[in-house]
Amino acid sequence: MNFYNKSIKCIFLFIFLQFNYAQSQTYSVGVENLNYAPYFYIDSSGNYKGFSNDIFELFMQKTGIKFKFLPMPIFRLYKEFIDGNIDFKFPDSINWQSEMKKNKNIIYSDDVITYIDGIVMKNENKNKNISEIKTIGTIRGFEVKEYKDKNKNIKFLESNNISELIDSLYKDKIDAVFFNIAVALYIVNNNVQYKNKFMFRKDLPYVLDHYKMSTIKNKKLIEDFNNFLKNNNKEITDLKKKNGIIY
Template structure:
């Protein structure tokens, strides 16, 4: 109780600088980051042993190393992750995040967001012979549970398009490969990586740029450690060269090349 009182007094007297020291002092440089329990390579992934990996892990670990921080990655299903972060508030950070994701859950909550960690394409993956169809020709669209296909909102709301949700990206892609769904709304980098790897079907599905699509910006967010996010922003600015090389090594940014 005394520690909490002293921290509150420091925040009141010292403003943002005191807040920075208070946040770090309260956690001893150790922070929890809630992450999505998904196979989402090359961007991020959680393996069978519940270990977090991929591009995001390498970026966050590099930042932590520069500042002497220790990050504990807490993999959770997407809906449970939102609950732990926004309702129960038992996590210091969430990654990935974006102010427009699940706006209903974050209404009235003051979050701090980092600059963009990675920006990739999200859109419709279809069978090669189906590429070039009009949106009006689509009847079924699949997405992963917890994701919202925003570019298709009008078609969904008008009931012109039926949406199915599944628990994993590989299951979703298999449904489209098998002709059970017309298209999968998914991250294109992730889909191409999974098609070439686990599914052994490189180019079995292709990105259709003629259908609605959008850039997806992934950020780090926090409720209570804004100053660490500001440090992270400076890291992202300072290490642009390293991050560019890291993205290239993971094949990030090549998405959609088979459909443009």
């Protein structure tokens, strides 16, 4: 009987220690080193902020799992992720950088949040068609196939500084910008000189997709994250409202 009791205790101790190890382990999440408010941004102290940080903070609070966020330029982020040097990437999409991901067994979470990447122009250019667009500002590392395929003469100005791209648009140095329209309009609506001067050209090609979390080696945690997304819909909706995200 004593041997039996000791065996049971050892089994429970083993399970307890394994559970605590899983809960205390810190996972790395590669994130884009961009000011992409209201979705995410890096503050002056190098901290990850915005809706994305809020939802991961809620997930960590609910599960005890710990994340460490590693901001990187987009190309480096993809390389570090594909080389297996970081545990997770956020945001990600099945449709992004498909050539780089070829033959990699990437596991994606369920949809975290909807986004639209599209053309934002000055209101006075609302009737310009694709053939009249000469220059588009976009984020370094973004694919803009919708416009490269339709107008081979378009030139692309790439930058990691989104505010500078908007300013170039305001000063007529470029004809349009192409990235997340909520991010573009967030900048526009929080700057007095830009307000009411720009518009989303929804009559031109745009991308409607979803941000997901991705991993190559942590399928179980993705499953836990999916369950969290399903079971905490109200709190996640509240986080969207808090950050001014309308969809």
